[in-house]
Amino acid sequence: MIDEKYKNPEILTFDSGVEGSTLTVLGAVHGDEPCGPRAIKRVLAAIESGKIRLLKGKFVTIPVVNLLAEEKNVRFVERNLNRFLYPKENPKDYEDFLDLKICPVLEETDYLLDLHSYHSKGSAFVFLGVRDEANISYARALGVPRIIYGWADAMKANDDVADKREAMGTTEYSREFGAISVTLECGHHHNPEAADVGFNAILNAMKYTGIAEVDEDLFVTSIPESESYDIKMGGMFLKTRAGKFLEDWTNMNPVSTGDVIARYDDGEEVSMPEDGFLVLPHKEAPIMSNWFFWGVPEKL
Ligand SMILES: [Zn+2]
Known part of the structure; x- marks a missing residue:
């Protein structure tokens, strides 16, 4: 029996009180990817200290989405939260209960930045789900030189994937409700700069959406440069x-x-x-x- 407290991830909302876009940032949708929570923690401290100042709209963040997986340092507990993501009428798996909390947040957002990391060596890249001007421009604004696109089509084209809803993750779900959304893979799970990449991307997203002004000295400048290119998923x-x-x-x-x-x-x-x-x-x-x-x- 999973304790109720794990079914209620903390959802933080900073409302400027002025009309504008809502930017939502997620961390630890996968429990063994610490860069998101770390990056978000630094953003919260910078808001607290006045180095980030909200101008309009709302900043919403769930620093640790998959609470129990994060505590266990595993990708997920019973279901990959970033697949088959939609509110279930009869939640069974632990992650089904998280769907009920995060889907309403995703339905309300205008921009989504979902922070992840991965298990092989390599540098950061943006996963772009939709190849339209709004999404491309948002993805380019995050300050990450590599963009990979066409993932959902690649998943759908695979005959071994029986249920096409498997491809429904945070970005796909929020897009159903009109959001502009990307996943940022910040690098290897244990890269020390993964949290820096995520942190810079949040600052850039805040500037791009106009929801906040940020002190320029917040940006981490020590991240190794990587060659810039776009990759279409095959x-x-x-x-x-x-x-x-x-x-x-x-x-x-x-x-x-x-x-x-x-x-x-x-x-x-x-x-x-x-x-x-x-x-x-x-x-x-x-x-x-x-x-x-x-x-x-x-x-x-
Ligand atoms: Zn992940």
Whole structure:
């Protein structure tokens, strides 16, 4: 039996009292990704000290969405919160109860920034769900030079994904209600600069939406520069049974058509269908979860 307190993540609202947009920032939708909560904590301190001053609209944040997973330092407890995300009539899994709390917040927001990190080596990138001017312009404003787009289509195109609602996460759900929303992958889970990337992105989002003015000396300037490019997602490989990667792949590893990425224990090889980059290769992926994605460089 899961304690009720874990079903009520803290939702903080800063209301300027002036009409304007609502910017919502989420941390720890996945419990083992500490950069979001860390970045948000620093933003809250800067609001407190007057270094961030609200001008119009609202700033809403849920610093730790998946409370119990965060406490256990696991991705999720019973269901990946960033899949099948919609309010359930009969909540069963722990995360179903979180849906009931976060969906109303997502329905009310104009801009969403969902902070994540990942499990392979590599630098930060923005996951862009919709390729329209508003979303591209918002994504570019966050100060992260890499943008990956076309994820939902890549998921839907995979025959092994039976229920298409699987692709419904925080950004997809909020977009159903008109929000402009992106996921920011701040880098590896344990990169010390992941929280810095998230922090700068929140400041940039505040400036972009006009909800706040921020002291420029708040920005972290020590983040290593990475090459700027846009990647169009080509598809996803689901790990359907036991198997292994052939190399210690990193995120954005360049690969060519026919390169063998992984081998199932029964001998079947999984190879690249086209030239491009590996996206979020997950060495320890559990069976029936995303093993790796791939993408091709294509300017937005
Ligand atoms: Zn995540």
